[in-house]
Amino acid sequence: MEDPDGLIEHMTEPEWGEEYTGVLRMMDQATARPDVDRLLDRMVGVWDLDGSWRIRTDRPPVAVAGRIENRWILFGRFLESETYPTDAATLPSSKVIYGYDPRAEDYFAFAVNALTRHYDIEHGHHDEAADALLLRGVEVVLPSRREIRYLRTLTFVGVDEIHTTITYPEEDDQENLGGISVVMRRRPAGEVGG
Numbered sequence: 001m002e003d004p005d006g007l008i009e010h011m012t013e014p015e016w017g018e019e020y021t022g023v024l025r026m027m028d029q030a031t032a033r034p035d036v037d038r039l040l041d042r043m044v045g046v047w048d049l050d051g052s053w054r055i056r057t058d059r060p061p062v063a064v065a066g067r068i069e070n071r072w073i074l075f076g077r078f079l080e081s082e083t084y085p086t087d088a089a090t091l092p093s094s095k096v097i098y099g100y101d102p103r104a105e106d107y108f109a110f111a112v113n114a115l116t117r118h119y120d121i122e123h124g125h126h127d128e129a130a131d132a133l134l135l136r137g138v139e140v141v142l143p144s145r146r147e148i149r150y151l152r153t154l155t156f157v158g159v160d161e162i163h164t165t166i167t168y169p170e171e172d173d174q175e176n177l178g179g180i181s182v183v184m185r186r187r188p189a190g191e192v193g194g
Contacts (some may be wrong), residue, residue, distance in 0.1 A: 164181075
């Protein structure tokens with residue numbers, strides 16, 4: 001089956017009818033955004049993760065280490081990212097689905113975390129000057145149920161490194177809020193797992 005638009009290359013099912021793939025091609029052409037796909041495609045692969053997480057600024061940071069596996073899913077329209085901490089190398093602790101919403105003309109992320117049992121929805125844009133994906137979200141802090149606004153920044157450093165931070169630039173009590181700062185380094189091609 002011909003695939004001039006590259007749409008079907010991400011499918012995993014052995015056979016798709018011509019009628020179905022024809023509809024997919026039309027949808028792909030209607031929502032085609034090669035620049036968007038190129039940005040997210042830079043994140044594909046297996047990455048080593050090293051950094052720190054600070055729950056509050058008056059407490060010492062907690063070391064964060066492990067790996068992140070990023071791959072295209074659902075016909076190459078969304079990027080799935082799974083984080084595997086070093087001490088649980090075969091069980092992911094969090095998952096993020098990245099994508100682009102052509103209606104809102106912005107990027108989004110849907111993040112779930114097994115440790116805290118919560119989810120976050122983020123929206124944002126690509127800052128071309130900084131070569132960074134900026135995603136804003138709202139986190140609910142338990143037990144108070146207070147909502148705090150945060151910013152997830154993924155800064156691309158060449159092709160093999162991404163610096164990721166989570167900060168709280170819009171919150172008044174910066175002295176009490178911590179954050180996350182990690183560096184992702186791409187593993188050599190073919191190197192996967194633990």
